[in-house]
Amino acid sequence: MDISGARDARERLVVIGGDAAGMSAASQARRMRGPDELEIVAFERGHFSSFSACGIPYWVGGDVPERDRLIARTPEEHRARGIDLRMRTEVTEIDVAAGRVRARDVDSGAESWVPYDKLVIATGARPVRPDMPGIDAPGVHGVQTLDDGEALLDSLTRAPEGRRAVVVGAGYIGVEMAEALIKRGYEVTVVNRGAEPMSTLDADMGRLVREAMEGLGITMVGGTEVTKVLTGEDGRVRAVATEDAEYPADVVVLGIGVRPQTALARAAGLPLGAHGGLLTDRAMRVRGHENIWAGGDCVEVLDLVSGQERYVPLGTHANKHGQIIGTNAGGGYATFPGVVGTAVSKVCDLEIARTGLREKDARRVGLQFETVTIESTSRAGYYPGASPMTVKMLAERRTGRLLGVQIVGREGAAKRVDIAAVALTAGLTVEQVTALDLGYAPPFSPVWDPVLVAARKAAAKVRDGAR
The missing domain is CATH 3.50.50.60 (FAD/NAD(P)-binding domain)
Structure with missing residues (x-):
């Protein structure tokens, strides 16, 4: 009716x-x-x-x-x-x-x-919620809605003095929630199926994220999966178990993806x-x-x-x-052309960014490519506050078409990925990227921006491979 x-x-x-x-x-x-x-x-x-x-x-x-x-x-x-x-x-x-x-x-x-x-x-x-024993126990939380956030905050307030948290999964939500729990004064363990966090990055760049997280006191457990949630006499979560270990937890946060x-x-x-x-x-x-x-x-x-x-x-x-x-x-006309896969995140002061294809993405679609990784700084090296930055770039072999960029660094690193996002959308080659007229002053960038340094190195590798 x-x-x-x-x-x-x-x-x-x-x-x-x-x-x-x-x-x-x-x-x-x-x-x-x-x-x-x-x-x-x-x-x-x-x-x-x-x-x-x-x-x-x-x-x-x-x-x-x-x-x-x-x-x-x-x-x-x-x-x-x-x-x-x-x-x-x-x-x-x-x-x-x-x-x-x-x-x-x-x-x-x-x-x-x-x-x-x-x-x-x-x-x-x-949200992905694994079908495993104990997954619905009090103290196990997803973070999809504001109701989820309120329930988690309530658990954090009522947790015992031990204040131990386990985050399951180390994607964007998992990494961000690990930081949030550290700020709340928790001992944090992250259990991740992949060997390195942030599967949206290649493993060599994910390693930089793991090292930074460990530097914050986060315990990283990679290459394994949680098989069950263990509960205490009160029915609340007390630990999570993998095939070969248990990790105590007063609160468990699921960050496995959606x-x-x-x-x-x-x-x-x-x-x-x-x-x-x-x-x-x-x-x-x-x-x-x-x-x-x-x-x-x-x-x-x-x-x-x-x-x-x-x-x-x-x-x-x-x-x-x-x-x-x-x-x-409403009667008008508009279109959505597509995406290049740009995303940024952070864990405390470490900024993480990516756009375009990872190595395995390029292989999956049958592309041949070259990769380069460079180390640079966020500002001119002599200017106060300059911090290290790692840029990885993928370019198509022979054509030199830009395929993807990943950036891990401190302040000023993440939003540089927008340069690459525009270049990918425009279909530029790495040679063309080297000629981009980017803004420069010592407080903001080295005279050669880190993205341009990576593009120069990638263009040289493409030229060498074409000989």
């Missing part, structure tokens, strides 16, 4: 998901068309809308003093702009043939069918890619469906370097997807 209210002459845009992609789409569609022309109904199953999941580790660590700083726009603010945002309401089914969705009130269980003329799917991602939340789309028969994400065209329209769009962490995107679809769940992409979807759903 449809209890959403009588339909009128207006078109109805239904949005599933009230965070970055979904509410960006709703807001942009509202800018394009007013309430008299377009009705917008959005569903969000959680307690918060338009929040920054990326900021949760910094809230937990105390850099962000309060939760509400992470909320960009409240439900009341969205409603004041003419968007019917229904919180604590979960969409449980998409009926594509009939053009409707089944919505369920999370608290009361009441259900209704809500018809749509246009649909946006922005269901986000789900997967696209597409069970709803799969059940509706919508097209999914090799990584489980929805497949869209450049206008973010779900392939084969004129009036359905999808964006954010539930979609796969085109990698401009490899030419293949990949899964890159980042808030930057989600907000861009939303803008594009909202423009198109």
Whole structure:
């Protein structure tokens, strides 16, 4: 039964998901068309809308003093702009043939069918939560939502005097949460399946991250997996176990990564890619469906370097997807060309950045390449505060096309990756990168910026290989 209210002459845009992609789409569609022309109904199953999941580790660590700083726009603010945002309401089914969705009130269980003329799917991602004994014990936490952050902070407050934490996984979230827990005064152990942290980097660059983490007092355990969570007499977590060791823990944080939340789309028969994400065209329209769009962490995107679809769940992409979807759903035209895979992070004062392909990515798509690694400094060596920086660069053999860059260093290192991101998007060769007219003054850079030093060395290696 449809209890959403009588339909009128207006078109109805239904949005599933009230965070970055979904509410960006709703807001942009509202800018394009007013309430008299377009009705917008959005569903969000959680307690918060338009929040920054990326900021949760910094809230937990105390850099962000309060939760509400992470909320960009409240439900009341969205409603004041003419968007019917229904919180604590979960969409449980998409009926594509009939053009409707089944919505369920999370608290009361009441259900209704809500018809749509246009649909946006922005269901986000789900954290990987291994199926193992004890995984649901009190004291074991994911960090996907603001509710997760509050629950973790509560556990940290109530933990016993030992104050021991284990982080499972050493990707972006794992590394950032390890730093947050150190700041909270915990003894931190990170257990990671890979030999080195940050699998988005090549292992030689990941080693630099591990060494920095160990320098902070973090115990790094690589090349193994947690097989179970051990609990005490009170039922709370007391340790995690691998095949050959146990690591005491008053709190366990899961930082294993995320997967696209597409069970709803799969059940509706919508097209999914090799990584489980929805497949869209450049206008973010779900392939084969004129009036359905999808964006954010539930979609796969085109990698401009490899030419293949990949899964890159980042808030930057989600907000861009939303803008594009909202423009198109509102009657305009916009496209999303793809990504080069740029990401930055940090662990205390160590900055970590990457863009483009890793060595194994290039091998997987059949590219032949050269690699160089250089050591430089963030400023002119004689200027106070100059700090070391390592830059690794990949270039295609013979053509010299830039394929990827990874940077690990102190202050001023991470955002240099943006130079490489622009070069990758433009399809520049490393020879062309050497000629970029970058800003220089001793407080900001050596006379040859570290990225240019790496490009010069890569260009020379490409020339030598072509002889």
